[in-house]
Amino acid sequence: MHLRTVAVVSLLTAPFLAVPAAAARTGPADLRVPGAEYTVTANLPDLTTTGTRPTGHTDPADWAGLEAPGTKTPSGVPGVQIDGYFPDTSTTNTNHGWNHDSQFVIRLPDDWNGGLVVAGPPGLREQYANDRIISDQVLAKGYAYAATDKGNTGPEIYQDGERPGDAIREWHRRVTQLTVAAKKVADQHYGRAPRRTYAAGLSAGGYLVRWQLEHRPDLYTGGLDWNALTFTADGGLLATLPPALRAYPRFKEGDRSAHAAMLAAGYPEGSERQWDWHHKNQWDLLQRVIREELDPGYDGPVQAGTPLCPEGTGAGCDTDYDFASRPRAVHEAVKRIALTGDIRRPLISIQGDLDALTPPAAFGDVYHRMVADAGRARLHRYITVPGGAHTDGLVPLDRDRLRPMLGDFTAALSELEALTRRS
Template identity: 60%
Template sequence: MRLSRGSAPRFWQRGVPAALALAALTFTTPAATATPATPAATATPADREAGCAHPSRLRVPGAEYQRSACLDELTTAGTVASGHTDPADWAGLTPKDLAVPRGVPGIQIDGYFPDTSATNTNHGWQHDAQFVIRLPDRWNGGLVVAGTPGNREQYANDRAIADWVLARGYAYAATDKGNTGLAFHRDGKAPGDAIAEWNDRVTELTRAARATVAQRYHRPPSRTLVTGMSNGGYLVRWQLENHPELYDGGVDWEGTLWRADGPTLLDFLPKALRAYPVYAAGGDGAAEAARALHAAGFPAGSEFLWPYHHKVYWDLTQRIYREELDPGFDGAVEAGTPFCASGTPACDTDYDYAARPAEVRRAVGKIALTGRIGEPLITVHGTLDALLPIGQDSDVYARMVREAGRGPLHRYYRIEGGTHTDALFDTFPDKLRPLTPCHRSAFTALERWIGQAGRPPASRTVPLPAGADPATLLTDCSLDGRDHLD
């Protein structure tokens, strides 16, 4: 089946997935700052006409179903109107003042790989393992692969990552990770299987996308980069540890940390759920509760973010990921009882990962990280992350990389004033900075690193510029005082 230019597939009608756990937020820079890297190959008008005459001739290896379209615009400046993205998938994930690059014609391929689950209803397919591959006419020789944040679908990174890298000339591929939504934990036969599938689906897509790129441009990509935020950042780490042969490097944006001996979110979120109601109530116990939250990893200075995270993220995230990895905790109840008070039977507020049976650690072991990366990796993480506290996540992962003897392959930038969700910058522009420009500075630094044009700045805490106005913070993040967006 072929999607004609301008056709609009019908998407599942759902609300903005603002409560999807571990959904990191980004934005795109104005077209003027999204200058493509020097193209290694540029399609001629004749080549474009030939490619778009029969886009369905491109076959994605292993795909069970696919459909292709030639589009005048591959960025969200055009795909919203043409129906080749799902705004509900990335709604709420970018600051309101974000400009969108445009002027990127090319081919888009949508489809899915064989799978037995059906949580993703995009296009009316009722089928998981959905993917999107975008092939710009003006190609710079590279491929960017991304897995989605949270439990979102394959279009979740369209504003955050795809728009910008497509404007730079990269081919782009993204996967829904094989299961989506708040009941993702129903997938798989055993605890940990649903998350383990995420890793397999990124590997699968990377191999297929590389082959598809070679078909379109008559040569394989000269560089393949993997990037993503939150759960997507976890996927970057895992891929570079387990399949470095597929990539030239990656950018990890506040990736989720999983390790059998902790820390994981199953360690610190129950502590937050116990302490926050006491803190919020005020009175004699509030100061002690605040100390408990700080001790759990939630940084001093992030208190203004706690009400939102308690309402939207902490409880939901704890319950659905605990259900995936430790379903026996609450017996036949699925994903616990929302916002249950401490002392309630089988309440996630009282969950104690360290006291759980060994089989729970074995489930986490299926998805655990080691730090043994095999290609260059750059990590960015905000110091005010109130969902995955930096001291319990990327600080630990950076140490794991060093202890594994892979420190020379890693750069780690702690971004002062950054939090887990960039959209909160709209609410607190005087207290936060968006991480998107920092991700992009890291991405361009990675390009230079793997291109042997210069090593990135040393790992460091990147200070929040004194007196910087919101417009500047939306478009700039200097990693060393000189490293600006191209």
């Protein structure tokens, strides 16, 4: 990716991008992102993906597969975009040729409604991942928007940090850091701070929404999560993925008991047509990456195990992984990043009832109970969406059962607006 038609605004003396001199006429050069090491600012005729895709101010590869085919999104929102990064030592994010993590994007529409939406990406993606499903939607409503790459990206996030869990804990810090900075940028640009600030996210981004509302409620008016990943003391993905890795190959071969094992592990009946895709693309990869981040000793000097090792391989094979039997230090590492349910701001959670990555029985339902157990039930609205898969891009796998959830997300945002106006 390369940014085009931009004006450089650097907080260092040495420039990192070669920008044409004529581009200096674009963008308010006085805008500063507090704490940023480097920024590039541009005035754009359209901040949505309709406008940013041809100018290089987004990355279609980052949001590929997150929306249903044929999805139409809003367009025609002029304003200012700031791309940049905060100081960091890791280099997994190669956007713009920067080879620097903790990259972010901030979008400031000309016609501002006084609000700000902050997001982290799902999975191992980067800062543009939510551009179609969140940024386009909220920009069209007049919100300023900010997104971070979480501080590390790609399938080797476990190499960042010194202790198990450090890479994921950095996700928390980077969302907080960007929220603080984006509020100040909005104040600079519009002459007043945002009246309301929402955290929003899908999957791992939804996990970050929950964490922020539990730990930094002072920064937010409320939050909206979509099929959120939920790390708990019971292991989260580390407890739900290995049973699927063991049972699915037997199910594929016609073993009826394996189907029962999948359902017992929480995978919803009716999601079967998604299982082969998840087995090939997500279950194994995420198990190995998250396990290496939280339990690196399981496979000794090998990093992130052996892909798709068969059941019965034994020690070091993630298919045979059993979180409950792992040493105390592993459980302590998980507790470092686990949620508690103790949210302090209104939260709306939407959960697809056919989600085969973070199935409701093991994720959405569990967190809803955690919130109630923490005495915060009045702050949580939990919406189960019939036919919803983990991402809308999976709809073609089973058009008879699956339907997009993007409309439910935008409806939930309107509900959150109404709810927080009353509170």
